[in-house]
Amino acid sequence: MSKIDKSDAYPYASGGWGSLKAVATILLQEKAPLTDTRVLMHQNKHDGFMCVSCSWAKPADPHTFEFCESGAKATAWDLTAKRVTPDFFEAHTVSELVQWHDHDLEEAGRLTEPMRYDPTTDRYVPASWQEAFDAIGAELRTLDPSSVVFYTSGRASLETSYMLQLFARMYGTNNLPDSSNMCHESTAVGLKEAIGVGVGTVSLDDFETTDLMFFFGQNVGTNSPRMLHQLQDARKRGVPIITFNPLREPGLLHFANPQSPVDMLTPSDTQISTQYHQVKTGGDTAAILGICKLVIEADDRAVSTSSGRVVDAAFIREHTNGYEEFAQYVRDARWDDVEHVSGLPREALQTAADEYMKANAVIIHYGMGITQHRMGVQNVRMLCNLLMLRGNVGKPGAGPSPVRGHSNVQGQRTVGITEKPELAPLDQLARQFSFEPPREKGMNIVEAFEAMLEGKINAVINLGGNLVRSVPDRMRTEPAWAALGLTVNVTTKLNRSHLVHGPRSYMLPCLSRIEIDRQAGGAQAVSMEDSTAHFHGSRGVAEPAAPTIRSEPFIVAGIAKATLGEHSTVDWDAWRDDYSRVRTEMSKTWPEMFEDFEARMWTPGGVIRPLPARERKWKTKSGKAEFMVPTSIGEDPDMPQREPDSLRLMTLRSDSQFNTTIYGLDDRFRGIKGTRMVILMNPADMEKRGLAQGDRIGLETIADDGVERRVDGLTVVPFDVPQGCIGGYYPECNPLLPLWHYAKESKVPGAKSIPVRVLASAA
Ligand SMILES: Nc1nc2c(c(=O)[nH]1)N[C@H]1C(S)=C(S)[C@@H](COP(=O)(O)OP(=O)(O)OC[C@H]3O[C@@H](n4cnc5c(=O)[nH]c(N)nc54)[C@H](O)[C@@H]3O)O[C@H]1N2
Ligand SMILES: Nc1nc2c(c(=O)[nH]1)N[C@H]1C(S)=C(S)[C@@H](COP(=O)(O)OP(=O)(O)OC[C@H]3O[C@@H](n4cnc5c(=O)[nH]c(N)nc54)[C@H](O)[C@@H]3O)O[C@H]1N2
Ligand SMILES: [Mo]
Numbered sequence: 124m125s126k127i128d129k130s131d132a133y134p135y136a137s138g139g140w141g142s143l144k145a146v147a148t149i150l151l152q153e154k155a156p157l158t159d160t161r162v163l164m165h166q167n168k169h170d171g172f173m174c175v176s177c178s179w180a181k182p183a184d185p186h187t188f189e190f191c192e193s194g195a196k197a198t199a200w201d202l203t204a205k206r207v208t209p210d211f212f213e214a215h216t217v218s219e220l221v222q223w224h225d226h227d228l229e230e231a232g233r234l235t236e237p238m239r240y241d242p243t244t245d246r247y248v249p250a251s252w253q254e255a256f257d258a259i260g261a262e263l264r265t266l267d268p269s270s271v272v273f274y275t276s277g278r279a280s281l282e283t284s285y286m287l288q289l290f291a292r293m294y295g296t297n298n299l300p301d302s303s304n305m306c307h308e309s310t311a312v313g314l315k316e317a318i319g320v321g322v323g324t325v326s327l328d329d330f331e332t333t334d335l336m337f338f339f340g341q342n343v344g345t346n347s348p349r350m351l352h353q354l355q356d357a358r359k360r361g362v363p364i365i366t367f368n369p370l371r372e373p374g375l376l377h378f379a380n381p382q383s384p385v386d387m388l389t390p391s392d393t394q395i396s397t398q399y400h401q402v403k404t405g406g407d408t409a410a411i412l413g414i415c416k417l418v419i420e421a422d423d424r425a426v427s428t429s430s431g432r433v434v435d436a437a438f439i440r441e442h443t444n445g446y447e448e449f450a451q452y453v454r455d456a457r458w459d460d461v462e463h464v465s466g467l468p469r470e471a472l473q474t475a476a477d478e479y480m481k482a483n484a485v486i487i488h489y490g491m492g493i494t495q496h497r498m499g500v501q502n503v504r505m506l507c508n509l510l511m512l513r514g515n516v517g518k519p520g521a522g523p524s525p526v527r528g529h530s531n532v533q534g535q536r537t538v539g540i541t542e543k544p545e546l547a548p549l550d551q552l553a554r555q556f557s558f559e560p561p562r563e564k565g566m567n568i569v570e571a572f573e574a575m576l577e578g579k580i581n582a583v584i585n586l587g588g589n590l591v592r593s594v595p596d597r598m599r600t601e602p603a604w605a606a607l608g609l610t611v612n613v614t615t616k617l618n619r620s621h622l623v624h625g626p627r628s629y630m631l632p633c634l635s636r637i638e639i640d641r642q643a644g645g646a647q648a649v650s651m652e653d654s655t656a657h658f659h660g661s662r663g664v665a666e667p668a669a670p671t672i673r674s675e676p677f678i679v680a681g682i683a684k685a686t687l688g689e690h691s692t693v694d695w696d697a698w699r700d701d702y703s704r705v706r707t708e709m710s711k712t713w714p715e716m717f718e719d720f721e722a723r724m725w726t727p728g729g730v731i732r733p734l735p736a737r738e739r740k741w742k743t744k745s746g747k748a749e750f751m752v753p754t755s756i757g758e759d760p761d762m763p764q765r766e767p768d769s770l771r772l773m774t775l776r777s778d779s780q781f782n783t784t785i786y787g788l789d790d791r792f793r794g795i796k797g798t799r800m801v802i803l804m805n806p807a808d809m810e811k812r813g814l815a816q817g818d819r820i821g822l823e824t825i826a827d828d829g830v831e832r833r834v835d836g837l838t839v840v841p842f843d844v845p846q847g848c849i850g851g852y853y854p855e856c857n858p859l860l861p862l863w864h865y866a867k868e869s870k871v872p873g874a875k876s877i878p879v880r881v882l883a884s885a886a
Contacts, residue, residue: 150199172661179347182352236671238250260687271294272580283649300571323525326656335479336485345374365396366395398478401466414472416456443748486524505751552712570870583609596861597858611629611631619783657728660725771849772856777852793842804841837851859879
């Protein structure tokens, strides 16, 4: 364990002056209208709009400025004064635009008109909305529905998502992957098996009663900074925070609240992590196993001396299944293995276990460092094992807290965006809309791209996203994308996926939800679900970027009507004009969640979705919460034998990006400037390879499938990361990630553990 003290303070703790400067810079860069400050005041307020950045919870009593650096950047990015009009496409062919940097494509501004690709001139040309809908509908009618994929990136509202899933099913397919397939699907699978709900059970009020929090593989300062408010309050109450992360992330060490004059004017920022364990990438199952071992052995001693139990025996007896088998596995585990795989000495795990055994209510926050692994689902199950040992599920101040990514990624699954028919209420939809929904399993992201590589996909309809950048194996998947007959992109801005395409491609510009959405039925609101399973209404406050832009529900309704024609039992025009009609249908599909939603969606702090696990009701097969025996404590059971000098690459985010949207090239927290083509490496690993700071290298994936995967032109940066583990940026390193390198049960790509070797750089 590395000790934490003041001398570790990064010159700019997360938040703080650096954060304010970064916000001011992007507001200026985007020439976002001056009304922005007024817009920002409405961010995450119950009468305003829900931030388009992350999905962290929105409190009932928001701060005056309930936004963070990332949220302010995302708002400025949407409200930019820059526009991409038809003139822009007149001036630039697609072959030319494809040479631009990803940053410059989006930075060009908001798309203003529907555009159609014209192969004869290699340009996008304007099409009227009706022309676009009719042409897309006509083509979809000629295709086999099972060869069409409907992708949803996690930003779209509950209303839009409900409409899209219904449209896809009426059309005849369950091919409804979403960004969660690359993200927290390991959570959806793992938590469902363990506690009977596929989402976290922690609410904001649990922060007030918890007495210990863990952070496993989540980078709060960069990716969910508003959560720092609750963490800071908890820290002020003396609640310890124990972090497991290979990298020493400055954003997990200290926090200064830019909205608190006291924090800003004194050097006394708040320490976030009280223990920081630099686990090896892929070593979490082993680390958790070690903690469980210390807890169970302490309990065994307590039993033999007839003193107070260390595990919550009553909870285990009454509420769980499989404890004895798990406990025996844990007792048998060898410390050598635990220490070798986790990279952590037993003493370090003992300090974590000691805190855990002292605490009555414990929350475990976690993110991509847990889910994006071959063993991602097992990692999630191991976190549940640890929690259940001391009854830390279904009681105040305790529980699993998967910190979700996109602002409505959790909600989309709630309202039927799923390729898994068993997760959608198909019988209810069949009754409600008098049609026969398809019953066969649809494709998730990995399966859709596997099918694309085999030439089995004809069309992809994208509700947001930038798949050629976000999916693995770019050198293979990008050509497959370019061979698609039809791509339809509902989007705010131009990105690479719109420029690498086959003969027919459309860009359909949509409103951002920050903007006022005026329809025939008046200004419309939408809703979403945050990371703590609370639903919120959201109403745009800014003028639309152009009068020709349409809302997402408008566009989905337009394509659905043009495709389904007289076969549809839905009045798509009526839904388009008034989204409360969509909510009424949602409340018929799921009365227990959406009853009286029209009024309740404006409840300050949101409406909590019923979660049986919070009441210790377990919707698992056995009716109990399930312990699980891990199948392997190692990371990659079926990767080829690793060569001695191989390294494990984790692909990371900076604070200047939102996924594939690159705001800038700096990573303020990690002290990297002007480039994203870097590799963070332990100095001993550099020395072993004769590398000095600033040297250029290439990386090659170690795999035995005969495919060459490499990225060149990467600059080495010495960093505080365990030996054998290196960090690079997503999406730049995606060509190194094999499409088949995913978690077996969830198919989440193993983006945090790619075996690579270092080469001399070819560029
Ligand atoms: N500013 C900003 N905010 C975002 C996003 C963004 O791109 N930019 N993206 C949004 C989305 S969609 C998502 S899903 C979330 C993602 O948010 P996070 O879940 O925080 O995801 P990452 O930044 O990819 O990685 C998180 C951390 O995992 C650590 N890590 C890597 N491998 C391991 C491991 O094996 N074990 C452990 N314990 N840790 C490991 C890394 O060092 C890193 O600090 O953020 C959301 N919010
Ligand atoms: N190697 C590696 N790969 C990863 C990850 C990783 O950590 N490492 N992370 C994975 C994760 S967690 C995720 S969630 C995926 C994300 O994957 P995607 O969903 O494909 O990507 P995003 O970058 O979130 O999508 C950005 C685009 O969405 C569009 N957009 C923005 N706002 C709106 C809007 O309001 N409406 C509509 N319709 N469109 C909009 C814009 O065109 C923008 O360019 O990437 C995954 N890929
Ligand atoms: Mo994500």
